[in-house]
Every structure is written in C-alpha cells, then in structure tokens.
Amino acid sequence: MSSAEDLIVPLRQRRPEGRRFTPARAAGVISLLGAILAACVLMSLSVGSTSAGLGDLMRSSTAAETILLGVRLPRVLLAVAVGASLSAAGVCFQALLRNPLADPYILGISGGAGLGSILAGVIAPAAGLGILMLRPAAAFAGSMASVALLLSLARRRGRLASETMILMGVVMNATIMAAIMFIITVADFSRYAGTMYWLMGTLSSPSTSELAVVFACLALGIAVLSLLGQALNVLAGGEETAAQLGLDVPRVRMAALLAASLITASAVSLAGLVGFVGLMVPHLGRVWLGPDNRLLIPASALLGAIVLVAADTAARALFSPTQIPVGVITALLGGPCFLWLFARHGGVERAR
DSSP states (O other), X not given: OOHHHHHHSOGGGOOOGGGSOOHHHHHHHHHHHHHHHHHHHHHHHTOSSSOOOHHHHHTTOHHHHIIIIIIIHHHHHHHHHHHHHHHHHHHHHHHHHTOTTOOTTTTTHHHHHHHHHHHHHHHHHHHTOOHHHHHHHHHHHHHHHHHHHHHHHHEETTEEOHHHHHHHHHHHHHHHHHHHHHHHHHHHTXXXXXXXXXXXXXXXXXXXXXHHHHHHHHHHHHHHHHHTHHHHHHHTTOHHHHHHTTOOHHHHHHHHHHHHXXXXXXXXXXXXXXXXXXXXXXXXXXXXXXXXXXXXHHHHHHHHHHHHHHHHHHHHHTXXXXXXXXXXXXHHHHXXXXXXXXXXXXXXXXXX
C-alpha cells in the first residue's frame, strides 16, 4: 500500500505487509477460492436423496444425467450465484455504513426485494405478463425503495446515522413480513401457501433463463463494486475525510447502493430471504484477508458461494429425503454470529 493510501485507510484498519493488497496476492487468493468452489460444486452434485453420482454420469447413465444435470446442477449454480451476491452486497453495506452489523437481510433490503417479488407474482398472472423479467425488476424496485426509505429515515442533522439504519432495518423487516402475509392472505392463501417456504430462504432448480438473469446481474454488480473498491476504502475513513480527499461521495454511494441492491434483488427473486450470509462471510474474509475492499469484494463473493453451496448440501443431506430450507441452516449459523458481533462491539451505538 502506498503512502497516499496510508493516509486514507484508518489506523484501526491497517494490516501487516503480508496482508496488503498486491495483484499477485489477489490472483493467488482468487485462484485458491475458485478451486475450493469447484471442489464444493462437484461434492454437492454427488449428494442427494438418490444414489446418483458423478461416476454414474461418466458411465452415460440417462437417469443420472437427468438428476445431476437437470436437477442438481441448476440448484448448485443458483447457490453459487445467491451466496456470491449476498456476500458482496454485505461487504458493500458494511463499508458504506462503517457498521459490522450491516447486511442486506438485517437492513430490510432483502425484505423489500422479497415484497417486490411477491407483488410481481400476484400481478403478473392477472395482467398477462411474463414473470421471468418482471420478478427481478420488481425485486430490484423493492430493494431500492427499502434503501431510499432507510436513507431518508436514518439521516440525522445531514449525516448518515448507521446505528439508526440497523434499528430501522429491524422494524422494516417486521413491517414487510406483515405486508407479505396480508398480500398472500388477500390474494389467495391456498395458492401462495408455498410462498412461506420460499420466504424462509430455499433453493430449487431454476430454468436456464432464470440462471442467465441472475448471473448477468451478479456479473454486473460485482464488476461495479470491484471498480469501487478503492473508493470504498476511502469512505472507510469517514465521509468528511473522503470528500476532503476529492472523492465524490454521493455519486460513489449511489453507484454502490445500486449495484448492491441489484445483486440482492436478483438473489432474493429466486431464493427468497436467505439470511445472514451477507453478515458472516464478509467478516470471515476480513479476518483472513484484511479490510481492503479491492480484494475483499471478489474474495467474499467466492467465499459466499462456497458457504452457501456447503449449506445447501447440508440442507439436502441431513434429513434426506426430507429437505429443509437453506435459510434455516444460514440462520442457525448467522444468528449466533450476529449476537457475538453485537456483544463484541458493545451494541448498536458502538458498532461503527
């Protein structure tokens, strides 16, 4: 890290030379995580309620090909996209708010995307519209509405109060869940009863078109956030300091929020409210790699994909043939993580 960068990164975030950002180190970390992810994907493909495995596929078994490539592979790829999306978004929100408790689920942004997705599911059949593009678009609109509401409510004397955003996010989550239940009940509860399972965070086998949409959103969002990595490092020192250093804070914040909301919405539109991935994974990455967002964003995306593929594999295998929602696994892991972080940072007022 250059001397100019040392002026930007706060003292509490500086790391030893071995953990500073270099292209060679970034390439090594990304390559390692990519290899681990590939191994996890192969392992997950071999786990299920039937005994079909990669060996059967190599023997050109038609049944194995249908199960592995038609059912398991789309689900595993969805887990990759959702885990990467929520983790990268979590890094972004924690950097923008300078709050280790921030993540799309806790802030209510996932809930807003879920509400938009539910509304799309209700409106599209009645209006004769296709659901493929409408659902991600409605989820994105819902997530951005949540962000806009949070920003407007959390501003205090012209400054962004991150502790207020956490509290408002908790309230918004409760309100959004009540709104979703109202919509489902009024529309036709029997028709949308399965939505409750989806809201817990669950992975299915999406179509090729749905996977293409979510991966396109992921690629765009990760590219934007990675390009903003150094700007997010500057913001870590505070908005006033960043502005004095010449950073266009409102423009950077808006671009980062748009990118993070896009990838959150695309993930929620297909997988529901998978909680706490955006909280746990960035902290794991930060402990291992340090706080530099130029490396932390792409590394957390890969690490999040690994974590969610592993969690979904466990969800399918623990009580096979019964499958539990992957959101149950992430909540069981993430709930204690949230409480530990809350206690470590002395509550919301000091979690900045």
